[in-house]
Amino acid sequence: MKKNYQFLNNINFPSDLKKVSEDNLQKVADEVREEMINAVSETGGHLGAGLGVVELTVALHYVFDTPNDKLIWDVGHQSYPHKILTGRKDKIRTLRQGDGLSGFTKRSESEYDPFGAAHSSTSISSALGIAEANKLENKSSNVIAVIGDGAISAGMAYEAMNNAGASKTKIIVILNDNDMSIAKPVGAMRTYLAKLFTGKIYFSLRETLKLITSAFSKRFSAKAGKAEDFFRSAVTGGTLFSSLGFYYAGPINGHDLSSLVPILKNAKESRHEGPIMIHIKTQKGKGYSYAEKANDHYHGVSKFNVETGEQVKSKSNLPAYTKVFANTLVKHAKKDSKIVGITAAMPGGTGMDIFGKEFPNRMFDVGIAEQHAVTFAAGLATEGYKVYQLDLR
Numbered sequence: 001m002k003k004n005y006q007f008l009n010n011i012n013f014p015s016d017l018k019k020v021s022e023d024n025l026q027k028v029a030d031e032v033r034e035e036m037i038n039a040v041s042e043t044g045g046h047l048g049a050g051l052g053v054v055e056l057t058v059a060l061h062y063v064f065d066t067p068n069d070k071l072i073w074d075v076g077h078q079s080y081p082h083k084i085l086t087g088r089k090d091k092i093r094t095l096r097q098g099d100g101l102s103g104f105t106k107r108s109e110s111e112y113d114p115f116g117a118a119h120s121s122t123s124i125s126s127a128l129g130i131a132e133a134n135k136l137e138n139k140s141s142n143v144i145a146v147i148g149d150g151a152i153s154a155g156m157a158y159e160a161m162n163n164a165g166a167s168k169t170k171i172i173v174i175l176n177d178n179d180m181s182i183a184k185p186v187g188a189m190r191t192y193l194a195k196l197f198t199g200k201i202y203f204s205l206r207e208t209l210k211l212i213t214s215a216f217s218k219r220f221s222a223k224a225g226k227a228e229d230f231f232r233s234a235v236t237g238g239t240l241f242s243s244l245g246f247y248y249a250g251p252i253n254g255h256d257l258s259s260l261v262p263i264l265k266n267a268k269e270s271r272h273e274g275p276i277m278i279h280i281k282t283q284k285g286k287g288y289s290y291a292e293k294a295n296d297h298y299h300g301v302s303k304f305n306v307e308t309g310e311q312v313k314s315k316s317n318l319p320a321y322t323k324v325f326a327n328t329l330v331k332h333a334k335k336d337s338k339i340v341g342i343t344a345a346m347p348g349g350t351g352m353d354i355f356g357k358e359f360p361n362r363m364f365d366v367g368i369a370e371q372h373a374v375t376f377a378a379g380l381a382t383e384g385y386k387v388y389q390l391d392l393r
């Protein structure tokens with residue numbers, strides 16, 4: 001680290017974080033945020049997503065017993081604050097460099113990374129797998145998955161919820177809802193999550209704790225349980241997640257440590273048999289004004305000037321590959337009305353935004369849903385359409 005931080009200097013691992021008083025946790029979060037901004041300004045990388053989960057990361061490591069409790073970050077691009085707090089702060093300026101830290105979670109890098117990811121939407125499945133393995137081994141440790149509102153649009157997340165909701169195995173899923181994927185999220189799930197949020201801002205802390213404590217303690221009678229269910233659905237309008245067998249709580253303010261810490265403590269201590277979902281609302285890019293204001297909330301950045309937010313653009317006279325692809329597709333599509341385009345939540349990254357501007361009715365953003373995209377394309381093809389998608393992987 002290049003700076004002297006009041007708290008962070010003495011925090012190398014979650015065991016050090018646990019020595020900090022609860023009143024000072026926000027100061028730790030502020031220092032983690034500052035360190036992350038400074039490091040990424042030198043390396044480039046994923047910034048917005050990590051900034052949005054700083055408080056959550058601090059709260060999770062404060063409350064849970066990682067690495068015994070397994071913490072899984074979906075995609076892994078938001079794990080920089082986690083890396084700073086789990087023995088890797090002195091290497092944080094090697095992010096994404098040769099022989100440096102990975103920009104995602106990586107099993108071989110740290111025992112605090114129980115699952116390697118980069119492709120999205122795997123966290124609930126992997127969490128359930130780890131939890132079932134724990135059960136077979138008579139281990140009582142917790143398994144926590146943090147999944148974004150973009151990542152939860154993929155089929156695998158529903159396959160996992162379908163499986164988890166019918167099981168008696170405890171996993172804790174944190175739905176990190178920042179109303180952003182890389183671009184704005186699309187689809188019915190987005191509307192649904194917005195509906196859960198509208199009208200009541202957040203549950204008050206007292207309300208949420210009451211709900212969680214009564215459901216988790218298992219002391220309530222069937223009748224009280226029904227009343228509580230009724231109360232909950234009266235407030236939330238009922239949730240898809242509860243119908244799928246999850247104990248759902250939220251949405252709560254994911255930047256408020258005085259809400260996060262007690263709720264996570266309750267979830268940790270509960271003997272609830274089955275999956276729990278805690279829905280938190282966060283802001284992508286939180287705490288760095290340029291990221292907060294930018295359309296993409298600085299999802300991925302090159303090196304940048306911290307003071308001005310200006311990114312160092314590589315100077316090349318060559319046109320970007322995506323631009324060549326998009327312009328060529330537009331050229332052909334002007335002559336052939338059967339040409340259509342699909343993207344799986346990557347309009348900007350694939351040039352499909354350019355195609356979509358020219359042909360709004362012929363460009364389909366299906367969300368992070370690649371397996372659906374392929375069969376959806378097959379359906380279009382059976383009707384004579386020629387489907388294009390740029391796959392950069």
Ligand SMILES: Cc1ncc(C[n+]2csc(CCOP(=O)(O)OP(=O)(O)O)c2C)c(N)n1
Binds near residue numbers: 118151346
């Ligand atoms: C299967 C797959 N499709 C697309 C991507 C590209 N991608 C990386 S992050 C991301 C957005 C994720 O959004 P969300 O889960 O809401 O997380 P946030 O960045 O908002 O924290 C996308 C589309 C990917 N990593 N994996």
